[in-house]
Amino acid sequence: MTHGPTLIQLRAFIAAAEAGSFGQAANALGLAPSSVSESVHALEQLRGEPLFRRSPRGITLTAAGERALPHARLAVQHSEDFTLALNGNGAALAGTLRVAAYRSLGVHLLPPVLSLLRRRHPHLRVQILDGTSGEGGEHLIEDGRADVAFTELTAHTSLFTLPVVEDQHVVVLPKRRLSRSLTWVDFQAQPLLLFPAHHACNAELHRHLHTFLTPDTVVEEVAEDEVMLSMVEHGLGWAVLPHLAALPLRQSLMTQPLPVPLARTLGVAIQPGRAGLPHTRAFLDALRMYRTTPEFGRLQKFLSE
Structure with missing residues (x-):
């Protein structure tokens, strides 16, 4: 045999x-x-x-x-899930929960959720994975490297998803008085600073902009948001990035909407069938609790303005 x-x-x-x-x-x-x-x-x-x-x-x-x-x-994950399912009836949670997240989500949305999670399950260890590079957080879920992805949700996915907030892409430029809304012609006057196109989470923005920008528009790719915003402060271009990634906005800068808006839906993705496991269910419970707090309400209001 x-x-x-x-x-x-x-x-x-x-x-x-x-x-x-x-x-x-x-x-x-x-x-x-x-x-x-x-x-x-x-x-x-x-x-x-x-x-x-x-x-x-x-x-x-x-x-x-x-x-x-x-x-x-996935084979190892399924074996561990079997044990988790058997131990999930009121047992204290331990082990490791692997969460993939973008940097902006890791800064603004993930910490309050993890704080609530730790209060309820102090022995559950959380490992944070980079969900920005490569094919993104959903791919880390699909091949078993992450249990939960805090990510931009796509329209077509086989994963269980829970939308959390809408986040518009904005133009970040030096603070000044504007008498009108921006047009695509305005983007020709200076370089446009964008996150790298080869990261899955940035591909939709690049496709959107290339639909409207003229061929002579200068585009420079910058991997770090803080570097990008410093370049804008020093007159080296305008940045286009998700609103959440621009926070906290520096005093010398301002944001403006794109001439044709582009929003991303941020939320949680989990393998089908794993949302009911004790550790992923505990994370979802903490997320739902955070969404009822005044802190989340303020963030949601700010992003919608």
């Missing part, structure tokens, strides 16, 4: 892929490096195909390893 991979082997494979070496993976798992290496070798023997390329500089995934990694993460 052919036996499938064990959870120990899958955890060793995942840790090695994330660490880039068997030694660092062993440290993360609290095992000997030989144990991690042997577990990975056993997986490779199952299909007779290497999962890693080995070199003196470390290990990197082969094409087979790249294909297998998301499934390994």
Whole structure:
């Protein structure tokens, strides 16, 4: 009889892929490096195909390893979910909740939710993951790297979603008196500062602007919002970014709406079937509680102005 991979082997494979070496993976798992290496070798023997390329500089995934990694993460996640579901009947929550979030969400929306969560479940550890780079928070959910994504919700998704707030994109420019609304012609007079297009969370804004901007409009991509706002302060261009990412707005700057508005819906995304697990349900309960607070009401009002 052919036996499938064990959870120990899958955890060793995942840790090695994330660490880039068997030694660092062993440290993360609290095992000997030989144990991690042997577990990975056993997986490779199952299909007779290497999962890693080995070199003196470390290990990197082969094409087979790249294909297998998301499934390994989900297999381990399902095993852990089974235990969580069995222990969810009134048991005190412990372990780790992995939350992916954009920086602006991590600054303005996530901390008050986590504060409420900690009050109710002080032994539940929260790990914050960067949901900005690459394919975004939803992708981290889909391949099992995150339990919850605080992210921009898309129209077409297979995930369970809970909308939280609408956030308009705005133009940030030096403070001055304006006698009229901005037009697309105004954008030609100075460079336009945008977050990088290769990040999934910024792609829709780039598509929107390219629909209306003239070909001679100068666009510069800047990864950090604080750098972008400093450049605007020093007359190096106008920035277009989500309103939430511009907060707190510097005294020397002002915001204006885009000539053709573009909003993003911010909310929570979770794998279908996982919203009822104890740790994700606790997070959703804390989020719903935060949405009833005056603090959230003030933020919602500010973003709608």
